[in-house]
Amino acid sequence: MIERLSFNQITSKRASLRESVEACARHGVGWIAPWREPAAELGLKESARLIRDCGLRISSLCRGGFFPAPSESERRARIDDNLRAIDEAAELGAPTLVLVCGPAPDRDLDAARAMVARGIEQIADRARQQRVRLGIEPLHPMFAADRSVIVTLSQALDLAAQFDPAVAGVILDVFHLWWDPRLYTELRRTSGRIFGLHVSDWAVPLPGIVTGRSMMGEGVIEIRRIRRAVDETGYTGPIEVEIMNEKIWAQPIDATFYQMIEAFRAFVID
Amino acid sequence: MIERLSFNQITSKRASLRESVEACARHGVGWIAPWREPAAELGLKESARLIRDCGLRISSLCRGGFFPAPSESERRARIDDNLRAIDEAAELGAPTLVLVCGPAPDRDLDAARAMVARGIEQIADRARQQRVRLGIEPLHPMFAADRSVIVTLSQALDLAAQFDPAVAGVILDVFHLWWDPRLYTELRRTSGRIFGLHVSDWAVPLPGIVTGRSMMGEGVIEIRRIRRAVDETGYTGPIEVEIMNEKIWAQPIDATFYQMIEAFRAFVID
Secondary structure, eight states: OOTTTEEGGGGGGSSSSHHHHHHHHHHHHOOEBBBHHHHHHHHHHHHHHHHTTOEEEOOEEEEEEOOOOOHHHHHHHHHHHHHHHHHHHHTTTOSSSEEEEOOOSSSOOOHHHHHHHHHHHHHHHHHHHTTOEEEEOOOOOGGGGBSSSSSSSHHEEEHTEEEEEEETTEHHHHHHHHTTHHHHHHHTTTTTTTTEEEEEOOOOOOSSTTTTOOOTSSSSHHHHHHHHHHHHTTTSSSSEEEEOOOOHHHHHHHHHHHHHHHHHHTTOOO | OOOOOOEEGGGGHHHHHHHHHHHHHHHTTOOEEHHHHHHHHHHHHHHHHHHHHHOEEEEEEEEEOOOOSSSSHHHHHHHHHHHHHHHHHHHOOOOOEEEEEEEOOOOHHHHHHHHHHHHHHHHHHHHHHHHHHHOOOOGGGTTTTTBOOOOOOOHHHHTTTTTTTTTTEEEEEEEHHOOOOTHHHHHHTTTOOOOEEEOBBOOOOOOSSTTTTBBBBBBSSOOOHHOOOOOOOOOOOOOOOOOOOOOHHOOOOOHHHHHHHHHHHHHHHH
């Protein structure tokens, strides 16, 4: 069954939120993960109503984060943006805000990592008040220079552990984590901290860096094995298909849905 | 002083070994790391004589490895090639053979990692007899699918620890390791296992994947900090500049040497 399948909206980047929601409804996909910009474009109230009226649930909102910045005032501006993102998630009814934590403003990774911890600390109260969970997403180390200084599950769990488990947890993405020799060991200590699971695949050669993801089954990731290990931790929530890929973006959204549902059945679930 | 600088031959990929050796001599670089193919092209005896006559020492030979393969006979062929590489290193007078361990033949990372351990086991005796050390090089996780299932220092150290420290150790490359939150912690347990240190830089945006490296100073890596931490482990050996970069390959070799020596002084040594 595809009941756990959630459509992350970036997978059809060039479609509006309305087009993505309607495609979900047309293809029997019960979950969606909207991004902030297209939701703002349609209006938050209207986005929430549209999603609800089409019978969909929201798995997460993408995205907050990007905490490190060179000056105190810039870091403050990032905090303000994250507070807005939490409010948007609450208004949409998204249970989780995904955090892409951001790169270092200079070469100092330690300082940037401290800025991430401090940033989450500064938004944790608002998240609690709004009942929006913060999902720290470790990104693949190839994004360490320009997207996230949080790059392993181990590190993301250590960071989340500094906060209330009702507020901070981790988002697992097989594309970001599959290579890690410690993956299965670390999964065993997640205990309730998993707020989401994302799938795609790592094709060889990689079709790009930011746009390097492929449809499940087209690459080398042991997706089903990872999904099973995640299930064993007790996570039973939605599984988002999140693919940034120029070829997929260029095709009709229905083609993407046909491929996605087939691949989800063949390579993700049992 | 640049006395620790070693020129890894791939940095001037389009030059012959003779051209690279002569450039080292012309620019006062005392070490070189030849690759197998160009050394074979000139002939091993002639390569060894040329390098010696120009007053150079060899820091390492690139490269062996690529142990995992789908069948027993293919794995045997890879072992044979590694045995030849060890003999070549001995004939050249290279103290270390760099091992790029290879990707999985399928999706099974655990099996591939076991094939790597078994492969090293099968060549360890020859390495000991020939007095050639095996330098296990963890590669950046972005190469996990097509070049190496060994992707962190932690993992490489665990692997090396299965063998005699006179035979197996690790090659550190800042491009491969800089992102790792555990880097400095892991460096403290290397105790004599460091067989080499490679430098280059991670520029944003990355100019490529295989050819993604830049001259030191052009990216985000805290090269000097890493070099100092490596020094503190007791490693006092050569530091190879190893850069695969189309722009650098396209320029005259003397331009590369001027840039390299300046960057080595400015961003690597104190």
